[in-house]
Each structure stands twice: as C-alpha cells, then as structure tokens.
Amino acid sequence: MALAVLDCAHFTAGECRSCTWLGRRYDDQLLAKDAAARALVDAPGLAWESPLTSRPHGFRNKAKMVVGGTATAPTLGILDPTGAGVDLRDCALHTPGIEAALPVLAELVTRADLTPYDVGSALPVSRRGELKHVLVTESPDGELMVRLVLRSTATEARVRKHLPWLRERLPQLRVLTLNIQPEHRAVLEGEREVVLTEAETLPMRLGGPDGIVLHLRPRSFFQTNTDVAAALYGLAVTWTADLAPRRVVDLYCGVGGFALHLAAPGRRVTGIEISADAIASAERSRDEAGLPGEITFATGDATSPEHAALVADADLVVVNPPRRGLGPALARRLEESGVRHVLYSSCNPETLARDLADLASYVPVRGRLLDMFPQTPHAEVLVLLQRVGQRSE
Known part of the structure; x- marks a missing residue:
C-alpha cells in the first residue's frame, strides 16, 4: 500500500x-x-x-532557522520575498527533540532581547539588529548543540545571563555557542565561534550503545x-x-x-x-x-x-x-x-x-x-x- x-x-x-x-x-x-x-x-x-x-518525517537532525520578526515576537524559519519572517517551528521534518526545543529558543530570543537582524526588503538596507540564525543539531542520544549566529558579541553578556534558565528549560542542551558573522551577505555562519558551555562537541553515537561515537564541533559537517x-x-x-x-x-x-x-x-x-x-x-x-x-x-x-x-x-x-x-x-x-x-x-x-x-x-x-x-x-x-x-x- x-x-x-x-x-x-x-x-x-x-x-x-x-x-x-x-x-x-x-x-x-x-x-x-x-x-x-x-x-x-x-x-x-x-x-x-x-x-x-x-x-x-522526523528525520532531520539539524535545523537552520532564519530569525525574523522582533525580539518580543520572533519567528524561526525562513523569510518571505518581502523579508518578513515565516515561522516554521512546527516543521515536520525535524526530529522531535528539535521541534520541542525551538519554542524554548524562541523564548530565549525574547528573554535576552536579541533583536533579529533586518536584512531589509528594499534599498537602502537597514542592517540593524543582531541575531541572524538559530542552528540546532540533535544527537542520537537526544543531546542538543545550539548555535546563535550573531552580527557581533554585543549581546554575549545577555545570553550568558540566561544560560542557567536555558539549561533548566532544555536539560538536553550540551553545547551552546555564539557564531559571529558580521558581514551583510548570504553566508550562514562566520569564522569565529564563542563557546558558552563546558562541552565543545556533540557526541553522535552511531550503531547503538556500543557503536562508534563521532564528535561534532560547532562548524563540523x-x-x-x-x-x-x-x-x-x-x-x-x-x-x-x-x-x-x-x-x-x-x-x-x-x-x-x-x-x-x-x-x-x-x-x-x-x-x-x-x-x-x-x-x-x-x-x-x-x-x-x-x-x-x-x-x-x-x-x-x-x-x-x-x-x-x-x-x-x-x-x-x-x-x-x-x-x-x-x-x-x-x-x-x-x-x-x-x-x-x-x-x-x-x-x-x-x-x-x-x-x-x-x-x-x-x-x-x-x-x-x-x-x-x-x-x-x-x-x-x-x-x-x-x-x-x-x-x-
């Protein structure tokens, strides 16, 4: 059938x-x-x-979400042709762990007052705001790596302040980083990575409990x-x-x-x-x-x-x-x-x-x-x- x-x-x-x-x-x-x-x-x-x-469905172990809207009402997903955010937190392709984490990460955007980066719908482009993307990867053990792609480190202190809250809401969080991408161009991430957690890698255990563990760093494929x-x-x-x-x-x-x-x-x-x-x-x-x-x-x-x-x-x-x-x-x-x-x-x-x-x-x-x-x-x-x-x- x-x-x-x-x-x-x-x-x-x-x-x-x-x-x-x-x-x-x-x-x-x-x-x-x-x-x-x-x-x-x-x-x-x-x-x-x-x-x-x-x-x-439910197979995609990574989410690459463009952040739109405002800090008080962010969207995580894609941008429409006008530059407005389309929220895809409920995308059925993501693993259940990622789908459950995305609303919490949207709340983090609001709590830490991370203004979404405005790519602009027409010239001149405003190029205001800080947060460009939220990137999430889930391991087979259910642990998460979360990366916030920012224009600068200006909001680092605010993110660090809310890290205890985020750990409480997302106990499966293993790695949290800030990726700094200052350029106004269609590049997903920058060269600089600021790791905010003790762990720097996400273990991907393949083949069950006795399988090989591959360690993913933030910029690893x-x-x-x-x-x-x-x-x-x-x-x-x-x-x-x-x-x-x-x-x-x-x-x-x-x-x-x-x-x-x-x-x-x-x-x-x-x-x-x-x-x-x-x-x-x-x-x-x-x-x-x-x-x-x-x-x-x-x-x-x-x-x-x-x-x-x-x-x-x-x-x-x-x-x-x-x-x-x-x-x-x-x-x-x-x-x-x-x-x-x-x-x-x-x-x-x-x-x-x-x-x-x-x-x-x-x-x-x-x-x-x-x-x-x-x-x-x-x-x-x-x-x-x-x-x-x-x-x-």
Missing part, C-alpha cells in the same frame, strides 16, 4: 516550498529517485541493491539524517569486507565517519579533510574508541597533488565529495594511481555520473541509493568501483 503524502500547512499555503516533492507519495518519490540514479550509474554487471528507505548516515557507514564496511584492504585512504573524511568504521586489525587508514575542526573531532573519536589498526588524520585539500603518493599506495580509496563532485584533476589522479577499488559516496548523482565518465579505468560493481533527503529529489548514492582487469580477492 502506498505511503500517504505528508501534510504540511506551510506547503499548502505556499509559505515554504523547500520540500519540492512534498506533494508526492513517499514510495513514489523513492521509485523515481532510484530509477534516476540507476540510469546515471548503470553498467554491465552492476549489482544494484534496492533503495534504503528513511522515515519520511555531518549528514542531515542520522539513521541513514549510520546505514551508509555500515554498508561501506559490508561491501569492503571481502576486499580486505590493508591500506585505506579516506578523502573528504570530515569527522572520520568512513575512516573510523573501516578500522580493522592490521589495516592502515588515513583520512584527509580541509577543515581543521573536523580533523580534531576525528582524532578525538579515534582516541576515545581505541580502534584496531593504525588510523591517522591530516588537514589538507583532498584534491591536492601532494596526496598522489598516498593514494597510489592504497588498496581502497573512499571519496565523499561535496555536491560539485571530484572534478577532473582528482579523477585523473585516481586513474593514474593504480588503486584497485574506489568507494564513492555521492550526494549528487549527476556529478557522480560525470566523475564515473572520467574514471574510465574503473567499472561500478555495486550500487545503492540511500534516501538521505525525503520530500526532495536529492539522495545519497553509494557505488563501489573496481579497476578494469582486477578481480575482488
């Missing part, structure tokens, strides 16, 4: 169209995504697995769907088990999700990531987990030619690039490396298909769509590539 269409008053009223596929039944969405992805990736001999589903992210890492382990790689290189390693899950006795794993914060998180997770094998992380650009020797020495290279994909330079480096297998995790099947065309020495042997982003046409696709002429051992 087909799953019903998710009902959203904001979508029906035309207030929010972020979920572009909200009017489609979930199973129809899944079929369309799967068919589109397979058409882009298909190759002779490809073992394409059935799509991995998600909860169609993590997939928006925790359950599907955990399944993605588990699938990577399953697909590569028979390959028994002795040397693994994880490019775009982020906070170490793939690298840490692929740790094994006698195996050397190296993760490369351009974000120093993400590398610090990955190293902390590694040190706390006591994982087998040798695992190292380094800050650097995954596309840089300085990693060519490292890649060439690997049995397995994992790539998890941003939406723009690998690009011709990195694809060429993989082509020239001689590495036997590449595990490619893509959040954009179109750039994945382009990269596969550049990786002419490889053929996809396994593939699967993971529905990381229900209610939209976006999806995660995992593909295992094998160098032509090589056999899996």
Whole structure:
C-alpha cells in the first residue's frame, strides 16, 4: 500500500516550498529517485541493491532557522520575498527533540532581547539588529548543540545571563555557542565561534550503545539524517569486507565517519579533510574508541597533488565529495594511481555520473541509493568501483 503524502500547512499555503516533492507519495518519490540514479550509474554487471528507505518525517537532525520578526515576537524559519519572517517551528521534518526545543529558543530570543537582524526588503538596507540564525543539531542520544549566529558579541553578556534558565528549560542542551558573522551577505555562519558551555562537541553515537561515537564541533559537517548516515557507514564496511584492504585512504573524511568504521586489525587508514575542526573531532573519536589498526588524520585539500603518493599506495580509496563532485584533476589522479577499488559516496548523482565518465579505468560493481533527503529529489548514492582487469580477492 502506498505511503500517504505528508501534510504540511506551510506547503499548502505556499509559505515554504523547500520540500519540492512534498506533494508526492513517499514510495513514489523513492521509485523515481532510484530509477534516476540507476540510469546515471548503470553498467554491465552492476549489482544494484534496492533503495534504503528513511522515515519520511522526523528525520532531520539539524535545523537552520532564519530569525525574523522582533525580539518580543520572533519567528524561526525562513523569510518571505518581502523579508518578513515565516515561522516554521512546527516543521515536520525535524526530529522531535528539535521541534520541542525551538519554542524554548524562541523564548530565549525574547528573554535576552536579541533583536533579529533586518536584512531589509528594499534599498537602502537597514542592517540593524543582531541575531541572524538559530542552528540546532540533535544527537542520537537526544543531546542538543545550539548555535546563535550573531552580527557581533554585543549581546554575549545577555545570553550568558540566561544560560542557567536555558539549561533548566532544555536539560538536553550540551553545547551552546555564539557564531559571529558580521558581514551583510548570504553566508550562514562566520569564522569565529564563542563557546558558552563546558562541552565543545556533540557526541553522535552511531550503531547503538556500543557503536562508534563521532564528535561534532560547532562548524563540523555531518549528514542531515542520522539513521541513514549510520546505514551508509555500515554498508561501506559490508561491501569492503571481502576486499580486505590493508591500506585505506579516506578523502573528504570530515569527522572520520568512513575512516573510523573501516578500522580493522592490521589495516592502515588515513583520512584527509580541509577543515581543521573536523580533523580534531576525528582524532578525538579515534582516541576515545581505541580502534584496531593504525588510523591517522591530516588537514589538507583532498584534491591536492601532494596526496598522489598516498593514494597510489592504497588498496581502497573512499571519496565523499561535496555536491560539485571530484572534478577532473582528482579523477585523473585516481586513474593514474593504480588503486584497485574506489568507494564513492555521492550526494549528487549527476556529478557522480560525470566523475564515473572520467574514471574510465574503473567499472561500478555495486550500487545503492540511500534516501538521505525525503520530500526532495536529492539522495545519497553509494557505488563501489573496481579497476578494469582486477578481480575482488
């Protein structure tokens, strides 16, 4: 029986169209995504697995809320074309913990008198106010990281004053920070982060009580769907088990999700990531987990030619690039490396298909769509590539 269409008053009223596929039944969405992805990736001999589903609502582990209205009557959500705030505190995509926290955070805006930043509806732009965004992330254990994106530190004392009240109202709060973004441009966050709590990281425990814990710092990237992210890492382990790689290189390693899950006795794993914060998180997770094998992380650009020797020495290279994909330079480096297998995790099947065309020495042997982003046409696709002429051992 087909799953019903998710009902959203904001979508029906035309207030929010972020979920572009909200009017489609979930199973129809899944079929369309799967068919589109397979058409882009298909190759002779490809073992394409059935799509991995998600909860169609209540799955989003992070909220990125634009603050509008006034300090006494704030809105948390988006801005309409005139610059007025549209309140989306009841968005059905967010995890229940985030949905419950947003009204409390709206009350904090009022208590601490945090005037919403006025982006202006016409020139000249007023550019008054302080608070730009409220960013919330929930861990699998129900703890929260809250970040207030402000124009300056002018209101820091007021936020600190109300921190005891906020802890009482939100006992699940683990991390509270002020992110300072002084520029008037469409940038979500700034370079400076002021941490107001003792804890600086949000532990993301994947795979149950005995699973790997990934530590998220305020500016670290993590997939928006925790359950599907955990399944993605588990699938990577399953697909590569028979390959028994002795040397693994994880490019775009982020906070170490793939690298840490692929740790094994006698195996050397190296993760490369351009974000120093993400590398610090990955190293902390590694040190706390006591994982087998040798695992190292380094800050650097995954596309840089300085990693060519490292890649060439690997049995397995994992790539998890941003939406723009690998690009011709990195694809060429993989082509020239001689590495036997590449595990490619893509959040954009179109750039994945382009990269596969550049990786002419490889053929996809396994593939699967993971529905990381229900209610939209976006999806995660995992593909295992094998160098032509090589056999899996």
